[in-house]
Amino acid sequence: MKDEAKNESELSFGDALAQLEEILERIEAEETDIDELAGQLKRAAGLLDLCRVKIHKAETEVKQIVADLEKDDAPAPEEEGG
Numbered sequence: 756m757k758d759e760a761k762n763e764s765e766l767s768f769g770d771a772l773a774q775l776e777e778i779l780e781r782i783e784a785e786e787t788d789i790d791e792l793a794g795q796l797k798r799a800a801g802l803l804d805l806c807r808v809k810i811h812k813a814e815t816e817v818k819q820i821v822a823d824l825e826k827d828d829a830p831a832p833e834e835e836g837g
Contacts, residue, residue, distance in 0.1 A: 768809045771802045778802075 766774075778799045781787045787795050 764805070766802075766805060768806060771805050771809075775799055775802045775806070 778787075778795050782792070782795065
């Protein structure tokens with residue numbers, strides 16, 4: 756893999772997902788030599804962990820943005836008594 760030497764933390768979600776799909780395709784097509792299988796699975800596990808971390812981070816950021824928007828839309832306390 757060209758980007759395999761690239762530090763996993765530097766990969767974008769899309770790049771990590773593309774590498775996962777490439778590994779899966781090679782395994783399903785039985786193109787992966789048995790001697791390389793463990794290494795490929797280890798690489799896939801690392802990429803999967805990276806994707807999960809990025810998804811969790813994005814989910815947390817989206818929740819915070821939504822909470823901030825809802826807070827901004829809430830009426831000010833002096834407006835409620837109206």
